[in-house]
Amino acid sequence: MPTLVVKEVDRSSEIVHFADEHQIIRSGSRTLTWERGQERWELPFPSAIAQRLLGRSRMARRALRWDKCNVVPAQDGNRLIVVLGGSVYEVDADAGTWRPTLALRQCRNVLHQSIARRGSTLVFGEYGANPERESVPVHCSRDDGRTWQPVFEFEPGSARHVHGVFWDPHTSTWWVSTGDFNGECHLQRLSETFEPLQRIGDGSQLYRTCFLWFTPTHVYWTMDSQLETTFAVRLDRSTGVVERLQAMPGPVWYAKALTDGVFLAATACESGPSVRGPFAHLYASGDAQTWHEVARFPHDGLPRRWFKAGVLGFADGEQSSTDFWMFGEALRGIEGQAWRCTLAQAPSPAHDPGLSASSRGLGLAQSAIVEASWPGSIADLEGQKPSFRRATIPGLVALTTSSDAVRRPWARALMRFIAVRKDQIRPRFMTRWPSQADREAAALVISVVLLQTSIRERDPRYLNAVYSLDAAKVLPRVRWSDRLGPALSLAPATRLAGHVRAVIASLEAETSEGTWR
Amino acid sequence: MEMNEPVVAVFSPSVKSLYSTAVLEMLHRRGVRVGLVVIRRMFTPSRVRQELRRDGFRLVRKAYKKLILRERTSAASGPSIRNAVSEQALGEGDLRRTCRRLDVPFMVVSDLNSDPVVDALRQLEVRCVVSTGGGLLREPLLEATGLGVLNCHMGILPQYRGMDVVEWAALYDDWGGIGLTTHLMDRGVDTGPILQIHPVPIAGTSTFTALRQRLHAEMPDQIVSAACGLLDGTIIPAPQKKSDGRQFFIIEPALHELAEAKLRAAAKSRA
Numbered sequence: 001m002p003t004l005v006v007k008e009v010d011r012s013s014e015i016v017h018f019a020d021e022h023q024i025i026r027s028g029s030r031t032l033t034w035e036r037g038q039e040r041w042e043l044p045f046p047s048a049i050a051q052r053l054l055g056r057s058r059m060a061r062r063a064l065r066w067d068k069c070n071v072v073p074a075q076d077g078n079r080l081i082v083v084l085g086g087s088v089y090e091v092d093a094d095a096g097t098w099r100p101t102l103a104l105r106q107c108r109n110v111l112h113q114s115i116a117r118r119g120s121t122l123v124f125g126e127y128g129a130n131p132e133r134e135s136v137p138v139h140c141s142r143d144d145g146r147t148w149q150p151v152f153e154f155e156p157g158s159a160r161h162v163h164g165v166f167w168d169p170h171t172s173t174w175w176v177s178t179g180d181f182n183g184e185c186h187l188q189r190l191s192e193t194f195e196p197l198q199r200i201g202d203g204s205q206l207y208r209t210c211f212l213w214f215t216p217t218h219v220y221w222t223m224d225s226q227l228e229t230t231f232a233v234r235l236d237r238s239t240g241v242v243e244r245l246q247a248m249p250g251p252v253w254y255a256k257a258l259t260d261g262v263f264l265a266a267t268a269c270e271s272g273p274s275v276r277g278p279f280a281h282l283y284a285s286g287d288a289q290t291w292h293e294v295a296r297f298p299h300d301g302l303p304r305r306w307f308k309a310g311v312l313g314f315a316d317g318e319q320s321s322t323d324f325w326m327f328g329e330a331l332r333g334i335e336g337q338a339w340r341c342t343l344a345q346a347p348s349p350a351h352d353p354g355l356s357a358s359s360r361g362l363g364l365a366q367s368a369i370v371e372a373s374w375p376g377s378i379a380d381l382e383g384q385k386p387s388f389r390r391a392t393i394p395g396l397v398a399l400t401t402s403s404d405a406v407r408r409p410w411a412r413a414l415m416r417f418i419a420v421r422k423d424q425i426r427p428r429f430m431t432r433w434p435s436q437a438d439r440e441a442a443a444l445v446i447s448v449v450l451l452q453t454s455i456r457e458r459d460p461r462y463l464n465a466v467y468s469l470d471a472a473k474v475l476p477r478v479r480w481s482d483r484l485g486p487a488l489s490l491a492p493a494t495r496l497a498g499h500v501r502a503v504i505a506s507l508e509a510e511t512s513e514g515t516w517r
Numbered sequence: 518m519e520m521n522e523p524v525v526a527v528f529s530p531s532v533k534s535l536y537s538t539a540v541l542e543m544l545h546r547r548g549v550r551v552g553l554v555v556i557r558r559m560f561t562p563s564r565v566r567q568e569l570r571r572d573g574f575r576l577v578r579k580a581y582k583k584l585i586l587r588e589r590t591s592a593a594s595g596p597s598i599r600n601a602v603s604e605q606a607l608g609e610g611d612l613r614r615t616c617r618r619l620d621v622p623f624m625v626v627s628d629l630n631s632d633p634v635v636d637a638l639r640q641l642e643v644r645c646v647v648s649t650g651g652g653l654l655r656e657p658l659l660e661a662t663g664l665g666v667l668n669c670h671m672g673i674l675p676q677y678r679g680m681d682v683v684e685w686a687a688l689y690d691d692w693g694g695i696g697l698t699t700h701l702m703d704r705g706v707d708t709g710p711i712l713q714i715h716p717v718p719i720a721g722t723s724t725f726t727a728l729r730q731r732l733h734a735e736m737p738d739q740i741v742s743a744a745c746g747l748l749d750g751t752i753i754p755a756p757q758k759k760s761d762g763r764q765f766f767i768i769e770p771a772l773h774e775l776a777e778a779k780l781r782a783a784a785k786s787r788a
Contacts, residue, residue, distance in 0.1 A: 416766075419766030419767065420766070422767065423569065423570055424570075459763075460685075460688055460689075460772060461685075461763070461765060461766065463772065464766065464768060464769050464772055467769035467770075467771050467772065468769055471769065508771065508775065511688065511772070511775045512775055512778060512779075515689065515690040516688060516689050516690075517689050517690060517691060
């Protein structure tokens with residue numbers, strides 16, 4: 001079962017809209033960045049003066065929803081289709097022009113990954129507050145975003161808005177999911193030419209979803225309800241029977257099917273009776289039926305109404321579990337950032353809810369290691385008998401992202417060394433790494449390796465070794481003076497020290513609440 | 518068992534060891550012929566160095582508790598080896614005096630692994646050694662007896678090898694993992710063949726000090742009965758596989774505290 005490993009932290013991107021092996025489209029500070037092969041475009045949003053001034057602040061962007069937009073790459077030319085501020089634009093990246101192609105009736109933008117594509121046909125439905133419950137349109141472009149036509153309309157009062165449009169390759173039909181309140185949640189099937197075929201569901205929260213997965217025999221989704229307990233759900237295509245599979249601790253806004261058969265779903269931390277705790281949870285599944293918690297992120301505590309619910313999102317495009325992008329809003333650790341991640345196969349702490357907080361902390365620690373830009377090379381350790389004497393900083397850094405099989409013998413050797421040579425830890429570290437910066441880096445990375453092993457193998461002996469490192473005063477403390485650097489940011493090593501200490505603290509808390517067995 | 522049957526030796530970590538005294542007295546009462554008692558000198562530079570390396574600052578605390586606070590622990594109510602020794606009149610608290618009274622030869626050495634000890638064991642054709650402490654034993658000594666060296670480990674083997682295993686078992690919420698195991702020593706740490714396992718329920722014991730005292734109080738009886746069983750063939754040593762268990766090390770104060778909190782909670786629920 002998987003655990004989250006962070007490969008890259010992009011602090012300048014608030015959203016990664018699309019990523020595959022050829023290109024990546026991100027946005028941050030009201031600028032779109034499109035990288036495709038060797039080409040790179042920077043496309044500032046069309047903004048009024050107030051937006052340009054206020055939009056420099058992340059807090060203002062959050063409060064005013066000015067960070068939000070949706071981007072789909074066109075299939076031909078250097079063009080992007082962008083939904084922003086109530087309009088759909090065709091953006092010519094070479095010329096840097098934003099040509100409005102459609103004015104939206106009820107919304108400024110739509111949910112991420114909710115725009116369906118089939119060849120050069122793009123389809124999406126409007127996602128607005130719609131207080132009067134007017135009719136909700138579904139728009140279609142058959143020329144890859146150059147022109148748009150309404151192709152379907154939900155009659156007034158039948159839906160608040162559209163959550164997403166999805167192409168079902170098994171039946172060659174479009175599926176449109178709607179919300180939000182009872183009587184408004186349906187799955188509307190449309191033919192290839194947008195003729196209504198079937199409206200599935202009784203309008204209840206069971207049918208409220210933002211993402212669908214299709215198999216030949218079933219349709220899967222995860223509920224998006226802050227009103228009722230959220231479940232992973234399965235519809236049997238032949239019998240029409242809808243089955244609740246597994247409860248989740250909050251509504252799922254965003255989900256993603258990865259190319260290697262792994263499914264991701266993220267619960268949102270909003271307000272409502274179905275939201276169990278102040279966390280957004282990241283779940284992974286191999287079959288869309290059984291879900292395992294991979295990580296959880298606490299809400300950052302700002303008022304949710306003004307500064308958003310805590311949400312994790314995923315980039316559109318073909319990605320695998322070894323390389324995918326996610327981004328976060330209003331969540332501690334990932335707020336306003338995008339992470340490139342991999343899911344490492346490892347014994348999962350998912351069955352012990354407590355340990356997941358430590359896993360999350362480890363994700364942050366790994367991101368700090370990436371950010372510190374310490375060199376990493378597993379070649380340093382290969383062919384070596386694991387021992388403290390042979391450990392190098394590049395080797396240790398590489399261990400933090402290596403497989404369990406590679407990491408385990410080194411972690412065991414380090415743990416034994418620390419336990420047996422307790423009174424010699426500091427002198428040995430001083431001899432091995434005379435520079436204080438190197439010594440601190442080595443101690444921190446060793447701590448991450450030990451904590452990873454402790455969590456994955458459910459073995460507190462490794463945590464004990466981290467305490468021993470701390471007692472030997474080789475593990476750096478978080479100094480307040482480090483917070484006074486440029487822009488009040490912490491130095492990478494200090495940030496890592498903070499994350500390591502946070503993992504230790506959460507493991508302490510989890511040890512009191514749960515069991516290591 | 519009659520006198521003049523197989524010779525047994527007792528290893529002791531110090532002349533003041535109540536555990537050693539109790540074991541010697543109990544072996545004698547059960548008719549086991551103790552041919553030699555080997556006592557390790559309390560203070561030698563190498564011993565201090567070795568224990569300091571192993572225990573660090575904890576050694577100072579340990580010494581303070583053992584040597585300075587001895588009266589206080591002995592006064593504690595509940596089962597303890599001191600209470601057991603005084604209740605059953607097991608020796609005088611000085612091993613040399615007990616040896617003289619029971620007419621058992623003894624030698625005081627700096628290192629239990631030294632050549633004179635090995636030679637003495639060979640000369641006396643000692644069948645087995647009952648070790649009541651004194652550090653790791655090396656191969657020549659382990660091979661100098663017919664059946665081997667017995668040790669009573671304060672934990673359940675093979676799962677909990679090494680140090681502080683009572684605390685580690687509590688940290689795992691493994692309340693069945695607390696107890697005593699008598700085993701033959703080999704080169705590894707608590708990896709030798711097992712003679713008998715004696716789980717000890719925590720009952721209402723809410724501190725590790727009290728729990729360890731309870732366990733300690735039961736150790737002489739356990740090791741003596743295992744020695745007798747080994748000598749008369751009623752107990753067959755069961756070998757351990759290395760992979761059957763894990764070695765634990767000295768627990769750090771933070772985890773000790775968490776383990777004790779778990780013990781308190783478990784004791785409360787059992788009380």
